[in-house]
Amino acid sequence: MAVLSEGQSPATDWRAVAIVVAAGVVAALQVGKGIIALPALRVDFTLGLEAAGWVISVFAFLGVFLGIPAGMAVNRFGDRFTCLLGLAVLGLGSLMSALAASFALLLVGRTIEGIGFLLTTVAAPALLRRIVAAADRDFVFGLWSTYMPAGMALALICGAALSGWRGFWLANVGLILLTLLLAFLIPRETSRTGQPLAALARDAWTTLTSAGPVLIALVFTLYSLLYFALASFLPILLGARMLVSPGLAGLLSALVIAVNILGNLAAGALLGRNLVARWLLFAIALVVMGSAGIAIFLAPLPPFLIFLLCLVFSGVGGLLPATAMTTAPLLAAEPRLTPMSLGLIVQGSNLGQVVGPVTVGAAVDAAGWPAAAWPVAIAALLALLLTALLRRFPAMHVLR
Structure with a gap:
């Protein structure tokens, strides 16, 4: 071995x-x-x-x-x-x-x-x-x-x-x-x-008080909220808007989720060749997800266009997870704090998974599918504001 x-x-x-x-x-x-x-x-x-x-x-x-x-x-x-x-x-x-x-x-x-x-x-x-x-x-x-x-x-x-x-x-x-x-x-x-437990506790505190890892985790929380706000209800949404059977709605939902892979791979390729700034990939993903999400929930669009927007939402949104995963180690206070910085991103991801479906579900129960556009728009805007704060870190730019 x-x-x-x-x-x-x-x-x-x-x-x-x-x-x-x-x-x-x-x-x-x-x-x-x-x-x-x-x-x-x-x-x-x-x-x-x-x-x-x-x-x-x-x-x-x-x-x-x-x-x-x-x-x-x-x-x-x-x-x-x-x-x-x-x-x-x-x-x-x-x-x-x-x-x-x-x-x-x-x-x-x-x-x-x-x-x-x-x-x-x-x-x-x-x-x-x-x-x-x-x-x-x-x-x-x-x-x-x-x-x-x-x-x-x-x-x-x-x-x-x-x-x-x-x-x-x-x-x-x-x-x-x-x-x-x-x-x-x-x-x-x-x-x-x-490491002894006392040192681990100090490292955890350092991670929780470091601006870079915290900002990345907050952006990822809002991304996760956006993504799972749609993904959690995809079979129901596609069944209602496209009038397809539950089985077909499930397969179409799997396709929407799978296309997220392409965005992740594209981000990895672009970053690996140092072709684009990390903050720009964040911004592109968030603008597209916010715009597509609002249109999916709010606009009275034909069924085919609804499905196409779901694909765009998921595929372009995939730019953000890969970028966040590769950026978190660069923003860690010290290299040995990388696992804790990644753990903080995991916490943010899961917080978004909890909050997103609950928030959208409550909005839909109260006022129908169009109401879901509001939490999507707010989450995308907040994430863009946090991305603007991240721009001040050199690691968020193209490094030649």
């Missing part, structure tokens, strides 16, 4: 990169499987919509509070160990969820899954930063940031083709275990000692 020192700037280990990205996609599958299984879960456990929503939102709820602690775990135990631990916990929770005989046990399993998801997805970027050469980092982080839309789209497509949610969830357990075995091939760290 290859061994790398923690401070080494290695040639990119593409095999390890593929394994880490696959681990992220598999982790995101566990989010998507809850969405596709929700109707069957409501029947099996006799659940109302509010109770069933916890099957999905428990991941986001945990992420709001545990992003920085997950980053502390990376600094304490190492990126490789934390990633392996995360996959193991994810597998255990998935097995418990698949075999749950009651809704309470299902929620316990989903909570354990959520902890495994956080450990895996916070450790993975830190791990990639160690095993990827500096010249390849922007491209690889663009590739990494596709894990969520890729995993969710795969879950929507594959889950819809299978009968019975338990069988699909057990298949996911096998997939997690396979990924865990492959993850042992990732190069180990050497010459590192875990």
Whole structure:
């Protein structure tokens, strides 16, 4: 097995990169499987919509509070160990969820899954930063940031083709275990000692009081609010506006989510070639998402144009996650604080996932679909104002 020192700037280990990205996609599958299984879960456990929503939102709820602690775990135990631990916990929770005989046990399993998801997805970027050469980092982080839309789209497509949610969830357990075995091939760290808890607490405080990481996390919170405000209601929205069957609405929703991958890859390629300023990619994504979102909810447009705008919203919006992931390490107060800065972004992402659907849902319940345009417009405007503040950091500009 290859061994790398923690401070080494290695040639990119593409095999390890593929394994880490696959681990992220598999982790995101566990989010998507809850969405596709929700109707069957409501029947099996006799659940109302509010109770069933916890099957999905428990991941986001945990992420709001545990992003920085997950980053502390990376600094304490190492990126490789934390990633392996995360996959193991994810597998255990998935097995418990698949075999749950009651809704309470299902929620316990989903909570354990959520902890495994956080450990895996916070450790993975830190791990990639160690095993990827500096010249390849922007491209690889663009590739990494596709894990969520890729995993969710795969879950929507594959889950819809299978009968019975338990069988699909057990298949996911096998997939997690396979990924865990492959993850042992990732190069180990050497010459590192875990930080004491007092030092970890100081580092967490430094991260929380550093303007750069906090601003990036706030922008990502608002991006997540925007994205999930639409994505969470896509099957319902497309079914209502395009008058298609639930099955077709689900497939169209998967396509909208999947096209987000293209934006992430495009951002990674542009940043890797140093062709565009990071703040400009933020601004483009936010302007397009805000404008398209307002039109989707507010304008009386033909069904085909509504779907086209959903694709544009998701695809161009994908410029922002890859840019944020590659920028957070550059704005960390010190290189060793990178895992905590990434954990702060995870907390922001999950806060947006919680607030976005709730805010839009309340607006739609109160005044119909057009009312959803207001939270979309406000979130996009606030994110643009924060992006203007980020422009003062040299890392947000093209560096020649």
